[in-house]
Amino acid sequence: MDATAIARNQELQRQWYGAPLGELCRDLCERFGMTQSGLAETLGISPAMLSLAMRGRRARIANPDAAARLSAVLHLAQEVRAGTVPAGDAPGVLAEIRTSRTPGQDSMGAAVLPHHETEDPSADPDPDLHFALRLRDLLTSRAGAVDILAAAELLDAAHPGLAEILRVCGAGRTDEAVALVRTTGR
Template sequence: MDQTTTTRNQELQRQWYGAPLGELCRDLCTLFAVTQSGLADILGVSPAMLSLVMSAQRARIANPDAAARLSSVLHLAHDVRTGAVPAATARETLATIRASRTPGQDSLGTTSHPPAPSQPAPPPARSPAQDPDTHFALRLRDLLNSRAGAAEILAAAALLEADHPGLADILRTCGAGRTD
């Protein structure tokens, strides 16, 4: 990969995430005492993919679930640093973040299998026509995704978090393709 592409990718990462992902991820590994491979596991990406974005050979993590998890881990890091979340509970929160998935899909966006017979089936979903809130959320998601990629939306949410946490939550939720 040539230096021009790497420089461009680092600049895009600064715009989307506030800093190059290499810096951010190394900082997360130090803060949470995890290896790069451990961070990749939390995010739900391969260590090789994380290495590519950290070295700016790739500009972003394209998987919306993984991008949403990265945003959550970055927010957790901020909350731990400010004292809003005790450092002692960070491991549990990281495990919750690791387990998060877009409802109805696996980490690759493939429709999940129905629940096993031992699990109760979820209530039937109402169609958007029946539920105005779902209809609105779907329209908002489509509008956001027509204007920006998931990484840009999540980066905007991160910028709004301190002053407008409710708006940041809406951006994270819709930007990651969730409507629940």
């Protein structure tokens, strides 16, 4: 691959992720005290695939589960930097991220009907959880977690409330989404 293609891929990464994946992933490894192989394991991809993306030989991580996990790890790093998640909690959150799947998609990116859509909502013992999951399904059926976070960043200055909804309900943890639903009402 020539230098022009690598530069193009890195520019696309800046647009999609805010910085080239090499910079982002090195920061994540340093922040969480993990190797590149450890980060690849957390994302659910091979170390070779992560290396290709970090060197700009791939513009993006195509596996939707891995892309969503990367988004979640980037979000966790922001929360640790901001102090909203204690650094000591990060290993547990990373373990949760490692086992997560993209809502509304199978491992090949095909849409699937979430289990809770087949249930009677009136029988749901936690309507706030049901609402948060439905909202997440709606958002993730239209865009991936990385794109949702990018949209939130664009909205943040002018519409911080909407940006928070996108970040938390579209790309955050389920418990945070439920807490947001409960504090803001429907």
